[in-house]
Every structure is written in C-alpha cells, then in structure tokens.
Amino acid sequence: MKPLLEVRDLVTDIGPARVVDGVSFHVAAGETYALLGESGCGKSMTALSLMRLLPDGGRVSSGAVELGGENVLGLPERDMRRVRGGQMAMIFQEPMLALNPVIKVGEQIGEALALHQNLGGQAAREAARGLLDAVGVPDAVRRLDTYPFELSGGLRQRVMIAMALAGQPRLLIADEPTTALDVTIQAQVLDVLRRLKTERQMGMLLITHDLGVVAENADRVGVMYAGELVEEGGRDTFFASPQHPYSRMLFDALPRPGDGGRLTTIPGQVPPLDGSLVGCRFARRCPFAIARCRDESPDWQTINDQRVRCHLAGTLPARIEREVTAQTTARAAKALLQVEGLKVHFPIRRGLIQRTVGHVRAVDDVALSIQAGRTLALVGESGCGKTTVGKALLRLVEPTAGSIVLGGETITAKNASTLRRQAQMVFQDPFSSLNPRMRVADILLEGMDALGVGAAGERRDAVAQLLNRVGLPDDAGGRYPHAFSGGQRQRIAIARALAVSPRLVICDEPTSALDVSVQAQILNLLKDLQDSLGLAYLFITHNLSVVDYLAHDVAVMYLGRIVEHGAAVAVLRAPRHPYTLALVSAVPRIEAQTGPGIIRLAGDQPSPLNPPDGCHFNPRCPYASEVCRQTYPGQTDLGNGHWVRCHWVAGQV
Amino acid sequence: MTIHPVILWTDALIFALLAAVLVLVWLIRRQEHLRAPWRVVAQRPMAMGAALVLGVFVSIGLLDSLHYRAQLPDSPADAPQYSVEVLSVFDALVDGLRARQEKTYSAPLAMQLYAKEFVQRDGVTVRDSSRLQHGGAHLAQADARLPDITRRALAGAAQGALASLLVFAGLAVWQARRMQTSPGAWLAAWRGGRLDWPARTVVLMVATMLMLGGVMMQLAAGYHVFGTDKVGQDVLYISLKSIRTGLVIGTLTTLVTLPLAIGFGIAAGYFRGWVDDVIQYVYTVLNSIPGVLLIAAAVLIVQVYIESNPDIFDTAAARADIRLLALCLIMGVTSWTGLARLLRGESLKLRTLDYVEAARAFGVSNARIISRHIFPNVFHLVLIAIVLDFSGLVLAEAVLSYIGVGVDPAMYSWGNMINGARLELAREPVVWWQLGAAFAFMFTLVLAANLFADGVRDAFDPRLGGRR
Incomplete structure (x- = not known):
C-alpha cells in the first residue's frame, strides 16, 4: 500500500545553514511517526518544509514530498493553500501564540471551516461545536463564545487541535504539542490525539524531544541529529534495542526511578550546521567513534526492521543496563531550614482608590524543613505556588506571614543579609537569568561584592575556582553569556549562586529549559556539588523523573498547600494522595506501565483567587465525598515522616 | 592681525558633547557587545552613505563653532580693540562668500539684480535691472554668461573627479598594505563587492560629494550660486551658516532630554508604586500642555531678560546664542516624555527578569x-x-522660527530663511531660491539622518536581530 506521506531526500537551507539534509521517511494513514531529537536538530524545520512555511530566507533545495501521491513541493502557492489545513494541518507548541487573542474561539474555528468546508452561519457553528466535542472540550456550546485568554492551557491546545481538524486533514503534524503543558494536562491532550488518530485514520507526525511521549504514542520512530535522520524503526524494536550511539545515549541520559548513580552525558553539543560537515556528524561526541567515522559519512544499514546510519551498526556492544545505585540512606541531622506557616497573599486592588477587594492566596500555610546536605523536592503543576515559595524564602517576595529559621537563626527583614549569604537561587531559564551585558567574571563577582564575601583581592581567584568547580574553562570569566550554550549558562548561574558559599540552594526548575543530554550534565553537577560541599537543595520542579533521581524528600503542592510529604521513595513509589497518584501515573514512561491503571484527571487546577470549598482538590478527585467538599483535611501521619492531607486516606488508615 | 577667541555658550556645549562622544566611542571600542551592532551599521551601504553626508554637515558645523573677534585694523597694538562682529573659522574659509554682498535680490547664477529700477545709461534714464557688483562681474557681455557657467561647472567637476581619483588611489594603497595584498587584488575585491565594508558605496559617495563640491567652488567664485536675499547676502552662505543652528538644536536638545527621560523613565518602571504615579502624572500633565505655548513663553522670558540686562551680552552673537540655548532647553523639557514612557515600559519588563x-x-x-x-x-x-529624534528636532526648529518663537531673527537658520521667503512668495515674479535652498539643505540633512537612524535601529533593535 502506498503510504500517505512520502518524504524523499528532503534538503532545506536557511541562508548558509543546511538545516535539513537528505531526510527520507514515510507515514501511513492511521500511523503515528515520531521525530525525536534534541533542539537544533532540524525536527521543526522538517515539518515546516512539508507545510512550505519556512521562515524568511529558507527554501527546500531538493527532494520530494508526496502527500497521497501528490507532489507538494511542485504545487503553486494557490493550490498549496488548499493543501495546508485541508490535507495536512499543524499544531504548534505554544497555543497562546497560535490563537488570535481578540477573536472568539468559535469564530476562529469557523474561519477554518469556511475555508475548507464552505460552511457558514449556523452550520459552521454546529460543526465547530462538534469539533470541540470531538477534542473533549467540556461545555462546548458555551466555549464557542469565549476568547482564548479565558481558557486554560490545556483547553487552548484542544481548541488548536479542533482548528487543525476543521479542514479534515489526512496528516496532522504536531510540533511539541504538549511541551508547554503540565503532566496531567499533557496526558489529557495526548489521549485526545491518540483517539482522533484512530477514529479518523489520520497519519500523524509527532515532533518531540520526550522519549516518554514517544514511547506512549508513536508507532514508528525516527531519530534526527544535526539535520540528518540517523535511525528509524518500529517503536517496540527501537525501545528494546536502539542501534545508533546517539539514540542509546539519549536513553542513558534520562534519570531512572530509584537510581542514585551518575547519569551518562553526551559531551559537547550539536555541531553548527552552516559549516561543511565531513564524516559522521555524531563522531565528535561518540564514545565508539573510529577513524572511519571522521572521514566518511555512514550510509543506511538495515538490521531487522530498523534502519541506522552508523558504520558500527550491529557491531556495537550490547546495551548495558545501568547499575541502579540506591539512594544514600537518610542521615539524621538538625534541620538547616525550618519554615512554619508560610503565607504569601497578593492583594487584588480595584477601583479609583485601589481598594483591596481580595487576595490571591499563592502560598497558604506551607511548612517545610530541609536538613544540611539533603534535597527536598517541591513538586506541583504550574500555578500551584511552588516558585513563590522559593522566592518568599529568599524574601524576593515579601511573605505575608510565617517564620523562616535558617541555621538556627530566625530570619526577619532586618537580618536579611544573613539569609542571603546562606541561601541562594538558581533560576529556570539560563537565557534570562544572566545579564547579557555583563562579563561572566562580573556576574560571579556581583554577589561577593554586594555581600562583602572574602577580601577584595582574593575575589578574582575565587572566580577562577568557581569556574573550575562547575566545569567551565578558565578563560570563561572574560567572555559574555551569549558565547555559551544553554547548559554552560546554567553552570554559570550555579557558579553565581555558589559564589557566596551558601548552605542552601533553591533550584527553580533548573533543567526544564535544557535538552535531555544537557539536563544529565547539570543533574550530575548538582549531585557532585552536594557531595563535596554538603549543600542542601530545595528543588522546585514539575519533572518527576528528575525528582526521583535527585531528591531525598518530596513535598507535593496543590493550590498553595502541601498535600503530601515524605521520603522520595515513599511518595513516588507508593503515593497516597489522589493528586500524587494522578501526577505519578500521568508521567509518560519509557518502560511498560505496571501496577494500577493510569489515572486521568479531569479538568484543570482551579484559580488560587477563588479556591473550592473544603479540600482544594475535590472537584478533580475521583474519590471525593461529601466531607471533602466541606472541610479542608488535616494531616494524616503514615509513619517515617510521610504524611498526607486527605479525608479518603484518613478513612483508610 | 591678532584675534580674540570668543567662546559662546553653545560652542562650549558642542565641544563638550564632542568630547563625550569621543569618550563613548573609545568605551564602545573596548566592549565587544557594544561594538558588534556598530559593526553591523558599518556594513550597511545606506547607513554608511548617510553617515558620510552627516559627516560633511557636522564638519561644517564644528568649523562654524570656533568663534573669534578680529582686531580692528586701526587699533593701537598695546591696547588692541576688537570688532564687535563675531566670526568663525568657517567664515574665514569662505570669506569671499560672506563679503560679496549685493544690493538686494538676485536670482541664482544671475549677473543682474532681480528687480528692475531706473538707471542712467548713456545719459538716458531707462528702466532696467542693473548689473551685480560681484555676481558675474568678470563678464563683459551678458551672452558670455552661459558658456562661462558651463566652463566653470565642467572644470569643477573635473577637479572633483581628479581629487576623488587621488583619494581612491590612496585608499587602495593603504587598504592593500593593511590587508597585505597588491593594490590590484584589492581593486578586484572592491569591484566584486567582496570587502567586509561597503567600499563601493563609500567611494561613489565621496566622489559624488567631491565633484559637487568642486562645481560649487568654481561657480561660487564668480556667481551667487543660490542667488542673494533681500539685503543682498549670498543665500549659499546663509544656508551653510544655518547648518550649525540645525545641528545645535538637534544635538543639544537631546542633551537636555536624555537625563530627564532616562532618570524618570527608569525610576518609574523600576520602583513602581508612588514614584511611578508621580512621574506619570508629571509627564501626562506636561504632555497635555501644547508644546508651542511653553516654548513661546520661555523664549519670550529669555528675550525680556536679554533686553533688561544688555551689559551681560557684549555682542549680538552672544545675545542670539543665549536665545538659541534657551530654545534647546525648553524643547528638551517638552520632549522627554516619549522616551521616558518607552524606558518605563522596558524597565517594567526588565525588573522581573531573573x-x-x-x-x-x-x-x-x-x-x-x-x-x-x-x-x-x-x-x-x-x-x-537619539538618532530618530534628531531629524524631528531640526524640522521643529524650522517650524518654530517660521511662527516667530524660534531662534533670534538675526541668527542664520533655515527656519528664518523660510520665514523671510514667506512674503516674497506672493510677489510676481516669485522669489523662490531662498525657500528652495533652505529646503534642499534641510532635506539632505534630515534624509541622511533618517537613513542613518534606520541603519542604527536595524542593528540595535533585538526584535529585528534575526533577519537582515
């Protein structure tokens, strides 16, 4: 049978850079083909080439793209408009940017319907409602008359999918469709995509960097590296035995549950695509590379039903499952940080005289304690207030109430400088956390100068030591941040926090903006620093596999309150709170799912401005009873410092 | 002949500004992230061409800012007395233009006055336009004028071409030595546009300007190129003198604007709260008062002050100068709000960054x-x-002078030229050259400034960073 989409030797140039170089693959109807790879490997450019929506200066230089037997690249622009949306449709990563904020959702879907199905008026409205139903938007009739900003991220992404479906496309291109969403919402959206694909027998091209998403959704997988496809195969064989060294290292770089050992990292970074590349593009980062790899570009080799571009295909040693090193056991120690009853309420002011009409309870009565040399992970979906906790601890946001005791000293506004010497922060996005106009050395010196750490003469030496400690070259100090890659920038940010020798470092999603291989480097570094310097970490994240790897204790936060707290092993292996259960099961995993079935949460996290009565989680909770709707549950102790706030669990104990 | 240097207020400020710019250039050269966008500007042919034109204007303006008073010829050596007329180095360079004064209007390149009058010729009184004292005075016959103009123009063009060839040869040799190739190889690279700076545009631009300059000089030696004005002054001279006024207005006003805009804008955005409220109220109020009203009031106050304290200002130039300075000040005070608002918004964004x-x-x-x-x-x-506002300010001066609240009427400025030409436009035959000359000069300066500003904006605006 002829495949739905056939891409042969696609070559795309943007200016001098060859971003896609000789990519061939095919997608059958009703099949999901996943393109996998790190950022900068040409995945999105492949998709944009198919749609012929390349950015300025980009053009498809050679190759063929056939959709249902029709050569897409040869069509005039007039006919191409019919193909886009009608034959193949695309959904983008950021739904807020892809929807027009000033046009109602119904009209935006109607626009696509009018274009591709010639529907108007009531018929279009009916069809739009049908589409919203199909993508699982609850209360579809009312949603037609809302603006995009009134919808949550998950609903927006569904509206995007509904729009893409309006032209009844045969091929759906999903470019990182869930990267911007929380895990529970991601699970909902992926469910919708899977169901639609089967119902409508669409072909789907799924572009992602997340192996877990691929494992759960793809039928076949293609791995891209530096503009080339380097490996292709069916999902099961690919996950059972990846053949290309790059694919293998991607697997090894992922933190595994229960593993406390070092992660495999891929040294170096994706080569720039504008130079002339000789030999295998991965050779410089490949631990198996031989002389031939550097001179000769490998050709496709077939192993069973897998294809791989590697000279050593089939001869590589069998993959060694990494030893699972158990977490170091708990050390009883005095708490370094003790937080009681922390509250951060933001007033909402309205009217002419800015009267306070209410409060956003971003953080509501949070208690934490971290011992020296240990890691506490604070886990939750976006908007639950976990970042605000971190900022309130450093008094970057003034807490409304609560006491913070750090190293035995109660922190008030007066002795804030004590706090600043002992606790520092590493931010999420290394591109916005370093001032682009300052040299690295000046960035590192800033904290020491401000807090008067060490003698002025010794600070320059301290900078060299810091750079050394985070694994950056000595001459890095004289350069500007833009000269560094994302991973190196995050190292600089870590060095900046370490400059004042703190005992506690608050890490706010330090790896979520980074690629998997770089994430492994940063996680290793954080672990090494903890071992050598005895640092305590408050690790704020939504990525549960990272928590599994790094944390000793976990606190799960929902809508400004901690709902479950305990040792990492206990909370992640045997979660008790229904929310934690859902969170853990929503994470896409590479391994086959075991244990209880996947719990899918309905709906979204409510607004902290107006939290539901009783237990905040009750509207989404499958076990909610009458008492949950009335009173907020107290703490139920489960032993070993593991406790939850849940009526349901309390009833079981 | 000895001279007595005169430093007017605006002169001092201009040279202080020049020093500041030089220091800034020196600082920028040392900082890679500041130098990079300028290198982008330097690679744009349009921006470089515009920069050359601006350079010529600025040089004239700077030469015109070195003022002095000449010693009176009959004053004793031990107690020298100086002329009340304040001259500049530029005046000395184009002394011929300044000194060759006619009786009244004459058309460009004319050899007779524009208006007819009764003249005695061979004992008969006839009504005819009389010959100019300087313009075309070397010609015996009226019909020799056109061939003479053509000859001069060609000679000037040839001189300009020769000069540009010399400059080009020098450039080729220098560049070839710097790049360690032969001049031939450099020329080939130049022709192919393979150099890392827009050399073809620059060479072409320099050649054009040199040839234009050559033609002007040749013609101006014998004629009034742009004619003469009501009191018989050479319009070319007035136009050239007006350059300094335009530049002073365009640059010194920014000097007043910047501290206000940067200080208030960043403070409002960074501190927010009541600081933001106060600053916003101030600039909203300021914005709601018509700017012209404030400017007129300020200029009148200064005028009254000058007239009631005549002993402070020893020359007419000093009086005109203080009025120019006052105009810059008040225009600065009324025009900082836009930039302040922009900086407030940007600071609001930056303060939340990690x-x-x-x-x-x-x-x-x-x-x-x-x-x-x-x-x-x-x-x-x-x-x-700064670069975008510059051209706006030059144009604003013209409008303000036109409605009579701008610079001193005795000061050379394009606005005053237009004001002077206003009434003559209604007369038959029309006197168009004053307006035309002011228009041409202002157009050239503002166009060059705008093209240069475009280049600067494209290089510095991060939103345009990716595509060029």
Whole structure:
C-alpha cells in the first residue's frame, strides 16, 4: 500500500545553514511517526518544509514530498493553500501564540471551516461545536463564545487541535504539542490525539524531544541529529534495542526511578550546521567513534526492521543496563531550614482608590524543613505556588506571614543579609537569568561584592575556582553569556549562586529549559556539588523523573498547600494522595506501565483567587465525598515522616 | 592681525558633547557587545552613505563653532580693540562668500539684480535691472554668461573627479598594505563587492560629494550660486551658516532630554508604586500642555531678560546664542516624555527578569541594579531615540522660527530663511531660491539622518536581530 506521506531526500537551507539534509521517511494513514531529537536538530524545520512555511530566507533545495501521491513541493502557492489545513494541518507548541487573542474561539474555528468546508452561519457553528466535542472540550456550546485568554492551557491546545481538524486533514503534524503543558494536562491532550488518530485514520507526525511521549504514542520512530535522520524503526524494536550511539545515549541520559548513580552525558553539543560537515556528524561526541567515522559519512544499514546510519551498526556492544545505585540512606541531622506557616497573599486592588477587594492566596500555610546536605523536592503543576515559595524564602517576595529559621537563626527583614549569604537561587531559564551585558567574571563577582564575601583581592581567584568547580574553562570569566550554550549558562548561574558559599540552594526548575543530554550534565553537577560541599537543595520542579533521581524528600503542592510529604521513595513509589497518584501515573514512561491503571484527571487546577470549598482538590478527585467538599483535611501521619492531607486516606488508615 | 577667541555658550556645549562622544566611542571600542551592532551599521551601504553626508554637515558645523573677534585694523597694538562682529573659522574659509554682498535680490547664477529700477545709461534714464557688483562681474557681455557657467561647472567637476581619483588611489594603497595584498587584488575585491565594508558605496559617495563640491567652488567664485536675499547676502552662505543652528538644536536638545527621560523613565518602571504615579502624572500633565505655548513663553522670558540686562551680552552673537540655548532647553523639557514612557515600559519588563531577581537575592542596592542591569539593557533604546529624534528636532526648529518663537531673527537658520521667503512668495515674479535652498539643505540633512537612524535601529533593535 502506498503510504500517505512520502518524504524523499528532503534538503532545506536557511541562508548558509543546511538545516535539513537528505531526510527520507514515510507515514501511513492511521500511523503515528515520531521525530525525536534534541533542539537544533532540524525536527521543526522538517515539518515546516512539508507545510512550505519556512521562515524568511529558507527554501527546500531538493527532494520530494508526496502527500497521497501528490507532489507538494511542485504545487503553486494557490493550490498549496488548499493543501495546508485541508490535507495536512499543524499544531504548534505554544497555543497562546497560535490563537488570535481578540477573536472568539468559535469564530476562529469557523474561519477554518469556511475555508475548507464552505460552511457558514449556523452550520459552521454546529460543526465547530462538534469539533470541540470531538477534542473533549467540556461545555462546548458555551466555549464557542469565549476568547482564548479565558481558557486554560490545556483547553487552548484542544481548541488548536479542533482548528487543525476543521479542514479534515489526512496528516496532522504536531510540533511539541504538549511541551508547554503540565503532566496531567499533557496526558489529557495526548489521549485526545491518540483517539482522533484512530477514529479518523489520520497519519500523524509527532515532533518531540520526550522519549516518554514517544514511547506512549508513536508507532514508528525516527531519530534526527544535526539535520540528518540517523535511525528509524518500529517503536517496540527501537525501545528494546536502539542501534545508533546517539539514540542509546539519549536513553542513558534520562534519570531512572530509584537510581542514585551518575547519569551518562553526551559531551559537547550539536555541531553548527552552516559549516561543511565531513564524516559522521555524531563522531565528535561518540564514545565508539573510529577513524572511519571522521572521514566518511555512514550510509543506511538495515538490521531487522530498523534502519541506522552508523558504520558500527550491529557491531556495537550490547546495551548495558545501568547499575541502579540506591539512594544514600537518610542521615539524621538538625534541620538547616525550618519554615512554619508560610503565607504569601497578593492583594487584588480595584477601583479609583485601589481598594483591596481580595487576595490571591499563592502560598497558604506551607511548612517545610530541609536538613544540611539533603534535597527536598517541591513538586506541583504550574500555578500551584511552588516558585513563590522559593522566592518568599529568599524574601524576593515579601511573605505575608510565617517564620523562616535558617541555621538556627530566625530570619526577619532586618537580618536579611544573613539569609542571603546562606541561601541562594538558581533560576529556570539560563537565557534570562544572566545579564547579557555583563562579563561572566562580573556576574560571579556581583554577589561577593554586594555581600562583602572574602577580601577584595582574593575575589578574582575565587572566580577562577568557581569556574573550575562547575566545569567551565578558565578563560570563561572574560567572555559574555551569549558565547555559551544553554547548559554552560546554567553552570554559570550555579557558579553565581555558589559564589557566596551558601548552605542552601533553591533550584527553580533548573533543567526544564535544557535538552535531555544537557539536563544529565547539570543533574550530575548538582549531585557532585552536594557531595563535596554538603549543600542542601530545595528543588522546585514539575519533572518527576528528575525528582526521583535527585531528591531525598518530596513535598507535593496543590493550590498553595502541601498535600503530601515524605521520603522520595515513599511518595513516588507508593503515593497516597489522589493528586500524587494522578501526577505519578500521568508521567509518560519509557518502560511498560505496571501496577494500577493510569489515572486521568479531569479538568484543570482551579484559580488560587477563588479556591473550592473544603479540600482544594475535590472537584478533580475521583474519590471525593461529601466531607471533602466541606472541610479542608488535616494531616494524616503514615509513619517515617510521610504524611498526607486527605479525608479518603484518613478513612483508610 | 591678532584675534580674540570668543567662546559662546553653545560652542562650549558642542565641544563638550564632542568630547563625550569621543569618550563613548573609545568605551564602545573596548566592549565587544557594544561594538558588534556598530559593526553591523558599518556594513550597511545606506547607513554608511548617510553617515558620510552627516559627516560633511557636522564638519561644517564644528568649523562654524570656533568663534573669534578680529582686531580692528586701526587699533593701537598695546591696547588692541576688537570688532564687535563675531566670526568663525568657517567664515574665514569662505570669506569671499560672506563679503560679496549685493544690493538686494538676485536670482541664482544671475549677473543682474532681480528687480528692475531706473538707471542712467548713456545719459538716458531707462528702466532696467542693473548689473551685480560681484555676481558675474568678470563678464563683459551678458551672452558670455552661459558658456562661462558651463566652463566653470565642467572644470569643477573635473577637479572633483581628479581629487576623488587621488583619494581612491590612496585608499587602495593603504587598504592593500593593511590587508597585505597588491593594490590590484584589492581593486578586484572592491569591484566584486567582496570587502567586509561597503567600499563601493563609500567611494561613489565621496566622489559624488567631491565633484559637487568642486562645481560649487568654481561657480561660487564668480556667481551667487543660490542667488542673494533681500539685503543682498549670498543665500549659499546663509544656508551653510544655518547648518550649525540645525545641528545645535538637534544635538543639544537631546542633551537636555536624555537625563530627564532616562532618570524618570527608569525610576518609574523600576520602583513602581508612588514614584511611578508621580512621574506619570508629571509627564501626562506636561504632555497635555501644547508644546508651542511653553516654548513661546520661555523664549519670550529669555528675550525680556536679554533686553533688561544688555551689559551681560557684549555682542549680538552672544545675545542670539543665549536665545538659541534657551530654545534647546525648553524643547528638551517638552520632549522627554516619549522616551521616558518607552524606558518605563522596558524597565517594567526588565525588573522581573531573573538576573535582576538574582541580583536582589544577593542584596545588591537599587542604584547598582539600575546602573549595571537596567541601564545597559535599555541603552539601545536610548541610542535609537537619539538618532530618530534628531531629524524631528531640526524640522521643529524650522517650524518654530517660521511662527516667530524660534531662534533670534538675526541668527542664520533655515527656519528664518523660510520665514523671510514667506512674503516674497506672493510677489510676481516669485522669489523662490531662498525657500528652495533652505529646503534642499534641510532635506539632505534630515534624509541622511533618517537613513542613518534606520541603519542604527536595524542593528540595535533585538526584535529585528534575526533577519537582515
């Protein structure tokens, strides 16, 4: 049978850079083909080439793209408009940017319907409602008359999918469709995509960097590296035995549950695509590379039903499952940080005289304690207030109430400088956390100068030591941040926090903006620093596999309150709170799912401005009873410092 | 002949500004992230061509800012007395233009006055236009004028071409030596456009300007190229003298604007709260008063002050100068709001960025955060605003002088030229050259400034960063 989409030797140039170089693959109807790879490997450019929506200066230089037997690249622009949306449709990563904020959702879907199905008026409205139903938007009739900003991220992404479906496309291109969403919402959206694909027998091209998403959704997988496809195969064989060294290292770089050992990292970074590349593009980062790899570009080799571009295909040693090193056991120690009853309420002011009409309870009565040399992970979906906790601890946001005791000293506004010497922060996005106009050395010196750490003469030496400690070259100090890659920038940010020798470092999603291989480097570094310097970490994240790897204790936060707290092993292996259960099961995993079935949460996290009565989680909770709707549950102790706030669990104990 | 140097207020400020710019250039050369966008500007043919034109204007303006008073010829050597007339180095260079005064209007390149009058010729009184004292005075016959003009123009063009060839040869040899190739190889690279700077545009532009200059010089030696005005002064001379006024208005006003805009804008955005409220109220109020009203009031106050304190100002030039300075000040005070609003918005955005948070986590003081984190990151906006505002200010001066609240009527400025030409436009036959000359000069300056500003904006605006 002829495949739905056939891409042969696609070559795309943007200016001098060859971003896609000789990519061939095919997608059958009703099949999901996943393109996998790190950022900068040409995945999105492949998709944009198919749609012929390349950015300025980009053009498809050679190759063929056939959709249902029709050569897409040869069509005039007039006919191409019919193909886009009608034959193949695309959904983008950021739904807020892809929807027009000033046009109602119904009209935006109607626009696509009018274009591709010639529907108007009531018929279009009916069809739009049908589409919203199909993508699982609850209360579809009312949603037609809302603006995009009134919808949550998950609903927006569904509206995007509904729009893409309006032209009844045969091929759906999903470019990182869930990267911007929380895990529970991601699970909902992926469910919708899977169901639609089967119902409508669409072909789907799924572009992602997340192996877990691929494992759960793809039928076949293609791995891209530096503009080339380097490996292709069916999902099961690919996950059972990846053949290309790059694919293998991607697997090894992922933190595994229960593993406390070092992660495999891929040294170096994706080569720039504008130079002339000789030999295998991965050779410089490949631990198996031989002389031939550097001179000769490998050709496709077939192993069973897998294809791989590697000279050593089939001869590589069998993959060694990494030893699972158990977490170091708990050390009883005095708490370094003790937080009681922390509250951060933001007033909402309205009217002419800015009267306070209410409060956003971003953080509501949070208690934490971290011992020296240990890691506490604070886990939750976006908007639950976990970042605000971190900022309130450093008094970057003034807490409304609560006491913070750090190293035995109660922190008030007066002795804030004590706090600043002992606790520092590493931010999420290394591109916005370093001032682009300052040299690295000046960035590192800033904290020491401000807090008067060490003698002025010794600070320059301290900078060299810091750079050394985070694994950056000595001459890095004289350069500007833009000269560094994302991973190196995050190292600089870590060095900046370490400059004042703190005992506690608050890490706010330090790896979520980074690629998997770089994430492994940063996680290793954080672990090494903890071992050598005895640092305590408050690790704020939504990525549960990272928590599994790094944390000793976990606190799960929902809508400004901690709902479950305990040792990492206990909370992640045997979660008790229904929310934690859902969170853990929503994470896409590479391994086959075991244990209880996947719990899918309905709906979204409510607004902290107006939290539901009783237990905040009750509207989404499958076990909610009458008492949950009335009173907020107290703490139920489960032993070993593991406790939850849940009526349901309390009833079981 | 000895001279007595005179430093007017605006002269001092202009040279202070020049020094500041030079220091800034020196600083920028040392900082890679500041130098990079300028290198982009230098690679744009349009911006470089415009920069050359601006360079010529600025040189004339600077030469015109070195003022002095000449010694009176009959004053004793031990107690020298100086002329009340303040001249500049530029005046000395184009002495011929300044001195060759006619009786009244004459058309460009004419050899007779524009208006007819009764003249005695061979004992008969006839009504005819009389010959000019200087323009075309070397010609015996009226019909020799056209061939003479053509000859002069060609000679000037040839001289300009020769000069540009010499400059080009020098450039080729110098560049070839710097790149360690033969001049032939450099020429080939130049022709192919393979150099890392827009050499073809620059060479072409220099050649055009040299040839234009040559033609002008040749013609001006014998004629009034742009005619003469009501009192018989050479319009070319007035136009050239007006350059300094335009530049002073365009640059010194920014000098007043910048501290206000940067200080208030960043303070409002960074501190928010009541500081933001106060600053916003101030500029909203200021914006709602018609600017012309404020300017007129300020200029009148200065005028009254000058007239009631005649002993402070020893020359007419000093009086006109102080009025020019006052105009710059008041225009600066009325025009900082736009930039301040822009900087406020940008600071509001920057203060929430992680690197500012990180600095606050170290307890870095507000002043230091502003100077190290906020200001360097809004500097590109300031720069873009300066170059974009410049042309607007030059045009504003023309409008203000036209309605009579601009510079001193005795001062050479394009606005005054237009004002002077206003009434003559109604007369038959029309006197168009004053307006035309002012228009041509102003157009050239403003166009060059705008093209240059475009180049600067494209290089500095991060939103345009990716595509060029």
